[in-house]
Amino acid sequence: MENEATVAGARPARPRGRGRRxxxxxxxxxxxxxxxxxxxxxxxxxxxxxxSRLSGVSKTTLYKWWPSRGALALDGYFHAVQDRLAFPxxxxxxxxxxxxxxxxxxxxxTTPGGRILTELIGESQTDxxxxxxxxxxxxxxxxRFAAERLRAAQERGQLREDVDVQVVVDQLWGAVYHRLLIPxxxxxxxxxxxxxxNLLDGVAVR
Amino acid sequence: MENEATVAGARPARPRGRGRRxxxxxxxxxxxxxxxxxxxxxxxxxxxxxxSRLSGVSKTTLYKWWPSRGALALDGYFHAVQDRLAFPxxxxxxxxxxxxxxxxxxxxxTTPGGRILTELIGESQTDxxxxxxxxxxxxxxxxRFAAERLRAAQERGQLREDVDVQVVVDQLWGAVYHRLLIPxxxxxxxxxxxxxxNLLDGVAVR
Numbered sequence: 001m002e003n004e005a006t007v008a009g010a011r012p013a014r015p016r017g018r019g020r021r022x023x024x025x026x027x028x029x030x031x032x033x034x035x036x037x038x039x040x041x042x043x044x045x046x047x048x049x050x051x052s053r054l055s056g057v058s059k060t061t062l063y064k065w066w067p068s069r070g071a072l073a074l075d076g077y078f079h080a081v082q083d084r085l086a087f088p089x090x091x092x093x094x095x096x097x098x099x100x101x102x103x104x105x106x107x108x109x110t111t112p113g114g115r116i117l118t119e120l121i122g123e124s125q126t127d128x129x130x131x132x133x134x135x136x137x138x139x140x141x142x143x144r145f146a147a148e149r150l151r152a153a154q155e156r157g158q159l160r161e162d163v164d165v166q167v168v169v170d171q172l173w174g175a176v177y178h179r180l181l182i183p184x185x186x187x188x189x190x191x192x193x194x195x196x197x198n199l200l201d202g203v204a205v206r
Numbered sequence: 207m208e209n210e211a212t213v214a215g216a217r218p219a220r221p222r223g224r225g226r227r228x229x230x231x232x233x234x235x236x237x238x239x240x241x242x243x244x245x246x247x248x249x250x251x252x253x254x255x256x257x258s259r260l261s262g263v264s265k266t267t268l269y270k271w272w273p274s275r276g277a278l279a280l281d282g283y284f285h286a287v288q289d290r291l292a293f294p295x296x297x298x299x300x301x302x303x304x305x306x307x308x309x310x311x312x313x314x315x316t317t318p319g320g321r322i323l324t325e326l327i328g329e330s331q332t333d334x335x336x337x338x339x340x341x342x343x344x345x346x347x348x349x350r351f352a353a354e355r356l357r358a359a360q361e362r363g364q365l366r367e368d369v370d371v372q373v374v375v376d377q378l379w380g381a382v383y384h385r386l387l388i389p390x391x392x393x394x395x396x397x398x399x400x401x402x403x404n405l406l407d408g409v410a411v412r
Contacts, residue, residue, distance in 0.1 A: 195373060
């Protein structure tokens with residue numbers, strides 16, 4: 001079959017009794033192909049035509065699973081960066097947040113990732129379907145991962161219990177998105193360190 | 207002259223020797239007309255044609271001063287909300303930040319302001335000239351006002367001296383923009399209160 005041969009990183013073909021592979025395997029192959037295109041070339045080169053060619057999956061099937069190019073891109077991108085943006089849990093919440101935020105900033109500033117997301121966020125301001133896809137396929141899950149890590153820190157008595165962890169998400173990752181979307185100020189490691197120090201320790205003099 | 211008669215809130219006509227009013231007065235009238243359209247109707251109804259009609263200023267002159275509709279909108283919007291988004295200085299930085307942020311959220315959620323800005327930020331992701339206009343005519347000045355107020359608090363020993371006030375801007379107003387642009391979570395007064403409490407007091411348990 002064409003897809004195993006052409007999709008980078010596809011699992012080895014498994015014996016396939018009556019021919020059809022399970023849908024979730026095919027889906028995973030498509031997402032891998034999409035992620036590869038996005039992270040090496042960017043979103044301009046992502047078309048259903050090309051993904052169909054790379055994955056060996058018909059355009060009809062692709063459209064059935066992903067109703068728009070934006071949805072396809074978001075799902076592929078989410079899976080492509082999932083490992084890089086994993087939330088470590090060494091027990092040291094400050095070090096773990098710094099670690100994850102540095103990795104996040106690296107993806108956003110040194111791969112096409114930043115441009116992909118800012119353009120999709122941009123388009124989603126006037127495209128309600130894309131906005132819904134953005135939240136469903138990307139941001140709400142990213143928020144959930146962050147919230148889980150922050151809640152673990154609350155349970156261990158490292159973060160105040162009365163803090164709404166979703167607000168923390170806006171004050172760390174949201175602050176980075178703010179600089180990416182309106183680039184008055186640079187997105188650097190120093191910025192990330194300041195974000196974490198400000199928020200964990202507070203900026204008021206006691 | 208047509209402009210005084212048609213621009214809402216225009217200053218009364220002053221005696222005008224040889225006819226021409228100073229450019230800055232005409233400019234201010236145009237910006238007032240633009241701001242009025244934006245805050246009552248939104249950006250969809252803003253055209254050079256209409257602004258020319260409302261202000262009595264020729265389209266040629268308008269284009270000379272504002273090379274694009276985005277630039278005209280941003281300049282008009284900046285002036286329209288300047289008073290509402292002023293930074294109070296009562297000496298109590300916590301109360302003043304809450305006050306200003308509540309006013310900011312009110313403008314963004316109860317007037318066309320939020321939609322205007324998020325759409326312009328959206329468009330500016332793929333339009334470099336608009337992105338430059340956004341920073342030059344809106345965001346960099348808003349940052350400057352916020353930074354001034356925060357620095358005054360640093361000088362009085364209320365905020366830590368080693369804090370980069372520009373990072374504080376991203377963790378307060380930037381966090382609000384994050385929720386406006388990617389509306390996974392609501393923008394409420396409770397959110398504003400949490401933003402200020404988290405950042406001033408810190409979220410870590412000491």
